Amino acid sequence: MSFHKIVVALDDSSLSNAVFERAVALAQATNAQLLLFSGISEDLMVSPTPFPAELGSLNAGLINSNYQAQQVNFEHHTEALKTVLKRYREAAQAKGVQTETVFQPGDIEKVVCAIAQEWGADLLVVGRRGRKGFSEALLGSVSNYAVHHAHCSVLVVQGEAEAHS
Numbered sequence: 708m709s710f711h712k713i714v715v716a717l718d719d720s721s722l723s724n725a726v727f728e729r730a731v732a733l734a735q736a737t738n739a740q741l742l743l744f745s746g747i748s749e750d751l752m753v754s755p756t757p758f759p760a761e762l763g764s765l766n767a768g769l770i771n772s773n774y775q776a777q778q779v780n781f782e783h784h785t786e787a788l789k790t791v792l793k794r795y796r797e798a799a800q801a802k803g804v805q806t807e808t809v810f811q812p813g814d815i816e817k818v819v820c821a822i823a824q825e826w827g828a829d830l831l832v833v834g835r836r837g838r839k840g841f842s843e844a845l846l847g848s849v850s851n852y853a854v855h856h857a858h859c860s861v862l863v864v865q866g867e868a869e870a871h872s
Contacts, residue, residue, distance in 0.1 A: 708860075710739045710830045714823040716815070716849060717745050719791050722834040722866040727795050729864050730832040734804045741806040742826050743795050745788045746815050747781070785810070816852035824858045832862045 715730040717723045727743075734741050792808040799806040811818050823831045835850040850863045 710734075710737045710860075712742065712826060712828045713739050713830045713832060714742045714744055714819065714826060714828040715795075716819045716831070716833045716853075717743055717791060717795060719787060720834070720836075722836060722864070723791070723795075725866070726832055726834040726864045727798070729862065731799050731802055731804055733830070733832070733862075734799070735802060739804075739830075741799055741804055742822070742828065743792050743799070743806060743808045744819050744822055745792050745808075745810050746818050747785055747788060747812045748815055749813055785812075816849040816856075819849065820853055820857045828859050830860050830862060831857050832864065834864045834866055836866045 710733060713730055713734055715726060717727060730741060733739065789810050792810060796806045796808050809822060811822065819831065819833070822828075831853055833850045833853050835848070850861075853861045854863065
């Protein structure tokens with residue numbers, strides 16, 4: 708089977724290196740283009756919380772301070788992931804693979820499938836951390852979602868199984 712457009716889901720985990728290497732090898736073997744994707748979960752995006760004035764300005768200040776700290780954390784995480792994408796893009800291009808990047812916040816599993824479809828990908832490469840049972844149900848699984856919802860073939864690169872179920 709030959710691939711022409713491969714979307715690769717990456718983050719700042721150790722598993723991403725294996726996912727990236729597998730995708731680059733496939734792209735080189737089939738002369739495919741890569742689209743490297745990363746995003747940040749909506750769980751980390753924060754909105755200002757409306758604060759009832761009758762509760763006092765001290766509490767309002769604490770809430771505002773907490774919101775600002777969360778914003779800084781969100782921005783820091785976003786910039787770190789964009790840096791990861793840039794590093795992977797440069798590595799792929801150095802290996803002669805035509806590569807683009809996209810960063811988009813949202814429900815990661817839904818966003819990566821939508822991007823793969825919009826870009827016309829014929830393969831989506833994702834990692835799987837090995838969560839099982841309750842842990843997978845509670846924390847979700849991008850790979851599980853992709854296998855069941857992506858419009859194209861999905862390659863799941865298996866990581867080491869987690870010790871807890």
